[in-house]
Amino acid sequence: MIKIILRSLVFLYLVLYAIYGQAVVAPAVVPANSYSGEPEKISVSMTEPSHRTDTICKNTTGLSYGWKLLCDTPFIEVFDNMMIEGKHIDVVQIGAHVGWSINDPLCVTMGKYLESLSNIEKKQVHWKYIEPSPPNYKGLLKNIAQYSYLCDMSSVQAAIVPDSYNGTGSMPFYQMDECIDVNTGYDSKSGKKLPSFLSQLSSFDYGGIRWNEHVFRRRGLDPKNYYNKINVTAVRFSDLMADIMGNKGEAPYLMLVDTQGMDCKIILGISENTPYLPQYLIYENNMCTNHDQNATKQYLERLGYNVIVHRRKQNAFAFRSIS
Numbered sequence: 001m002i003k004i005i006l007r008s009l010v011f012l013y014l015v016l017y018a019i020y021g022q023a024v025v026a027p028a029v030v031p032a033n034s035y036s037g038e039p040e041k042i043s044v045s046m047t048e049p050s051h052r053t054d055t056i057c058k059n060t061t062g063l064s065y066g067w068k069l070l071c072d073t074p075f076i077e078v079f080d081n082m083m084i085e086g087k088h089i090d091v092v093q094i095g096a097h098v099g100w101s102i103n104d105p106l107c108v109t110m111g112k113y114l115e116s117l118s119n120i121e122k123k124q125v126h127w128k129y130i131e132p133s134p135p136n137y138k139g140l141l142k143n144i145a146q147y148s149y150l151c152d153m154s155s156v157q158a159a160i161v162p163d164s165y166n167g168t169g170s171m172p173f174y175q176m177d178e179c180i181d182v183n184t185g186y187d188s189k190s191g192k193k194l195p196s197f198l199s200q201l202s203s204f205d206y207g208g209i210r211w212n213e214h215v216f217r218r219r220g221l222d223p224k225n226y227y228n229k230i231n232v233t234a235v236r237f238s239d240l241m242a243d244i245m246g247n248k249g250e251a252p253y254l255m256l257v258d259t260q261g262m263d264c265k266i267i268l269g270i271s272e273n274t275p276y277l278p279q280y281l282i283y284e285n286n287m288c289t290n291h292d293q294n295a296t297k298q299y300l301e302r303l304g305y306n307v308i309v310h311r312r313k314q315n316a317f318a319f320r321s322i323s
Contacts (some may be wrong), residue, residue: 003149007227048304052116056109065280067109069308069317075280076113080254083121090245092278094160094266095258096129097200098139098149098182105283106256114150125151128244128252132159132232133175139182156244158235159204160259162269163188172207173233175202177226187226192219198226203260208287238264241276249275257283264288264296277303285316 057071070076082089093099098109114122129144133136137157151267159173176199179189185196195215201208206227213223235243243253255278257263263283270277281300285293297307297316305318 032099052076056113063109064106065310065313066106066315066317070280073280073319075254075319076281079113082253083117083124086124088124088126089254090250090252091127091129091254091256092241092244092252093128093256093258094130094240095256095260095284096140096155097136097258098132099129099131099143099153099155111147111150117151120151122151124300127153129153129155130158130160130240131155132157132173132234132243133199134230135175135178135180136182136202154244156235156240158233158240160237160240160266161204161234161262162240162265163236163271164269165234165236168234168236168239170231171204173202173204173230173232174206175228175230176209177228180226187221189225190219190221192221194219200258201260203262205261210262237270238274238276240273245276251276252278254280255280255282255318257281259284261287262278264292267296268292268299272303279320279322281305281318282315283318284314286314 001193015273038054056067056076060068060071063114100111108309114125117125131140134157138235143154147153159171161168161171177189180187180194180199181196182199183196185194185198186192186285187194198215202210207288209223209227215227216223257266259266263285265288267281267283284297288296293309294317297309300307300318303320306321308317310316
């Protein structure tokens, strides 16, 4: 009798294992491609966002001033949520120089963040670079070719002027000579290593170059041999935005402006009714006149921005809530 009971229990166990064991393990062997790519998005939404935020903002040591300010806002959290929801994000960089360089306020940290995105999410991020200087633009194209695996990258070779400007088209522009390597600062004329920031001084105004003439004199070089006056294509801000945003009337999530003295004028020239006001804005404040600095801060506050200006930092930071 005992043997019969034991045999019955073993049989019952085998039946139950066959039923419930199979039911438990079956989903694990379903091919991922049968979900049309959905498992990747699901895994990202469940595990990666908080990890990505912690990776960037948990320890702010070594972060740029701009990134520290971004980490004090929901910048990354909102970015993550938009990625999960399948939405697209536009970043516009006006005065991009060569795009990805060591002293770029966003590139190194943003590169780490973009590396953490899935291939699907990377296609949702659109980074648009605007740069007028021919040597810088050549360097920009090389860097885009090298880093375009991080997200969708595109470029426009043009100088941006305020909407209030009547004259556009070809305008006089000052740039450093092509003998100065735009990435390293190496001068092929003298064989000397110059500060790499010199190639960033291209502008409508000669003031930035004049302010740094001592860099050349200190090395026994004549600064007049190291800059050229050329003509570049100038485009009004709103015309540029309508073009690169595809006339969708949508604003970029983040905009960086670094035009060597034209930043405040560009911002002050933006219409209050424009659809292209970014949620986050970083602009070079220290090269504006004191009057324009104050006027720009007041104007942005009137547009609903919180504005942070540090007198010892070259960049100002502004952000606004989107209802």
